[in-house]
Amino acid sequence: MTELRAPKLPQRPERRVKLAVVQMSCTDVLDENLDKAEAFVREAAANGANVVLLQELFENLYFPQLEREELFALAHPVEGHPFLERFAALAGELGVVLPVSFFEHAGQAYFNSLAMVDADGRVLGTYRKSHIPDGPGYEEKYYFNPGDDGFKTWRTRYGDIGVGICWDQWFPEAARIMALKGADLLLYPTAIGSEPAEAGALETDRMWRRVMIGHAVANVTYLAAANRVGQEGDATFYGRSFIADHCGDYLAEADDRSETIIYAELDLAKARSARAGWGFFRDRRPDLYGPLLTLDGEERTGR
């Protein structure tokens, strides 16, 4: 009897990527924040990073704590934007993939947006935050139109990368769609901190991590979040930026107050192999998922 053997395969291609996640505090001086972010990106690249994740709206204080008409002036169109070109050039110079969060003004609309810069400095496109929070200390519905372009996974020099923005991170739908579109890595620039007393002083950090760890496992993808630190008015932004692997194990974690960079080596081919083996994307039942396209689980006809 001949022993049953698996067919011979070409050696699995390694697809190693070094990811850096920056955690910093911000001031109300644009240039200070931009210079600090640039210095962190340069340091990460000097340490061998291929992909660098900066936090949400690193250009300024987290202004949606307040609802102030004059703060809409912080927004700019993509065309002629005050710092997007600078960071695209930086990414090209250093050869790193760099998602860049910014406050976008487009026509009469305003978006919480992100430009995806490939390692050659080319802007692959922009993504507008889809899920907009609203509550004490996070008055984002005052400023931002809900994004209109849907979830995107970008083919970059260093892997297929999906990026959601902050509140998007709580929605399994967003993570799943980016994974369906091929994401090997999910990135979330974030600004989250303490809740004011009127919100019951809820401690959200463990839920914040758990829900994203759930996405990593459900989609068998690497996942990272960059969050700000520091005191801004009554809010303490709690950092705790992290990088997790496709099993939901932490590869790197920052604390709740340090300005720092955390790093991890990702093996995208290994995760891709595990993803096929698990079979989640073989066994999904889109024919049964219609209720996901409703607000209350009730599918309606004639609308």
Added chain:
Amino acid sequence: MTELRAPKLPQRPERRVKLAVVQMSCTDVLDENLDKAEAFVREAAANGANVVLLQELFENLYFPQLEREELFALAHPVEGHPFLERFAALAGELGVVLPVSFFEHAGQAYFNSLAMVDADGRVLGTYRKSHIPDGPGYEEKYYFNPGDDGFKTWRTRYGDIGVGICWDQWFPEAARIMALKGADLLLYPTAIGSEPAEAGALETDRMWRRVMIGHAVANVTYLAAANRVGQEGDATFYGRSFIADHCGDYLAEADDRSETIIYAELDLAKARSARAGWGFFRDRRPDLYGPLLTLDGEERTGR
């Protein structure tokens, strides 16, 4: 100046439910398993449980380890089923909500099914497992048609309860749909254990828990899983049944080998209030979720 106050509310109604989760080992003798399950349900009810969760296919060994034509004979139609009536009567006698897993034969099809019994002994309906795994030691695609009735949330005497079956627990779509349909509590009868060497002897238990904890947080729902224990051939079923709250905190956990019942008191009204406050179900974007109804993230027209 008058101090701003929130409008006066009627006192929040408490909606307390005691949940029991049974973890047991099984043999190849039907009556032994049924008697043991009944004894556990009686014990749970004696200890004040309102809802009792038994594991998947508790009637027998986990037979999908093998692919054997003759094992289809274990399946029975709902009508005249050998033990569904017995467990429905038991639920009615004890006044507990009791989901009952069974191997269903229907026409020429076979399903991994569950009958939902309300606390008055009435069978509210059945659910057929939607996501069917397949891999070494878990050859379910040999036996089970993928379920055809979609995800259900049942209005029971003790809350609105969604039940998925085992592999369903890995799919955020299933949890989300049950939550959209009003679930205050998600229950998962399970049979999961060690992976055989050919599957790389992967240790799955931490992923298994993480993905469900992710569902609890994303949907702000209570969640519990009942898993079997014991050695069956080469497989060691690893128990670790648990009950989590709507923040993903563990309320009760079993170990990896004991036959036991774990209990927790749930406050469904508290979770419902937190669910509204978080705003996830306010901020979902069904208009952007079309790719969830595809296998590869690409929406097609004309199909």
